Amino acid sequence: MLNVTNVMGVNGYVSRRQNGTTGYLFKDAHGDVLSIYTSTSNKVADYTYDAWGEIRTKNESSSFENNPLRYYGQYYDYESDMTYLRARYYDSSIRRFITEDPAKDGSNWYAYCGNNPVMMFDPSGLDYYIFYGKDRTDASKSTEKQLNEKYPDKKVHRILVENEEDFYKNWDAMGFDENGNEVDIDGVFIHQHGSPNYLHAGENGQIYVDKLTTKTIGTIVLTACDTGNLDYSNNVASQLAISQNVDQVIAPDGLGSLLSIGIVSSTYTKEKSDYYGRNGEGFTLFQKISGKLIITPNITKDGTSNYVKTSELLSDAIYLGNQVRLVNQLGYRLILNNWR
Secondary structure, eight states, X not given: OOOEEEEEETTEEEEEEETTEEEEEEEOTTOOEEEEEOTTSOEEEEXXXXXXXXXXXXXXXXXXXXXXXXXXXXXXXXXXXXXXXXXXXXXXXXXXXXXXXXXXXSSOTTBSGGXXXXXXXXXXXXXXXXXXXXXXXXXXXXXXXXXXXXXXXXEEEEEEOSSXXXXXXXXXXXXXXXXXXXXXEEEEEEEXXXXXXXXXXXXXXXXXXXXXXXXXXXXEEEOSTTTTOTTOTTOHHHHHHHHSEEEEEEEEESEEEEOTTSEEEEEOSSOBOTTOSSBOOEEEEEEEETTEEEEEOOOSSSSSOXXXXXXHHHHHHHHHHHHHHHHHHHTSOOOOTTOO
């Protein structure tokens, strides 16, 4: 009998132990497993796929023969020759789900990724949440539109925050559908003003992380100024990464700028923050890995401009977060410069 152990993070499987060998999954931005390495950097498997998930090439060592964790990092069922996406089975040969969408979303309940699998994903999680202040209304609508275009089978909730009570109450209610059933929280965007130690709510309200109930979340995106200020060891992003069951938190070390069209930036080359006399590091990634806080500064596209869509910032955080997590588990350093 085959003895296996799969380890899953919030955004999917991260490792698998099979035949006495532990392999760590290296994925692309789409989540497809491209290769599997042991802790001693030995490659035990590698794969390539077409756009719809059909296997083009497969190379596996004897210790990892018939590994089922492949396309989109999900479970491939050898008996049915389909990918199990938890809510439904997906048949890459016909590019369709074999049963109806349980959410009955859209007009075609069998289509996969709106027939655009390169630009879109179709994971099991259902919900994104956008907390926003009144002066960020247009930006929150733009973020909602971007998420709906990229993840057409997900639900996006926009939540107006006018005071602390609004935020705490809606944070507590997050992660449940209208029938009280728990659903995955794939991402949380917080489009509000902030400072290193707390988020702002309305004109004078202050939101403190230690008052938030613990949630299981894929990615938290903060666009508020200095919520990732690296001069403050207990900044908002660090507190969220440590206190919440979250894969990664992204926040600006420096000034944050959120435009009404859903474009976000964090200045780090010319302007200085009000809180310190140095240039900020721009959007910075915060993760709790094996009980330790791991910080990766400046995850932007290039070294001079970091204006990106909020949905692209989310994708960058997920991709780089997975790589950083695997590097730390494997115990060696990965050169992250020009990672895109």
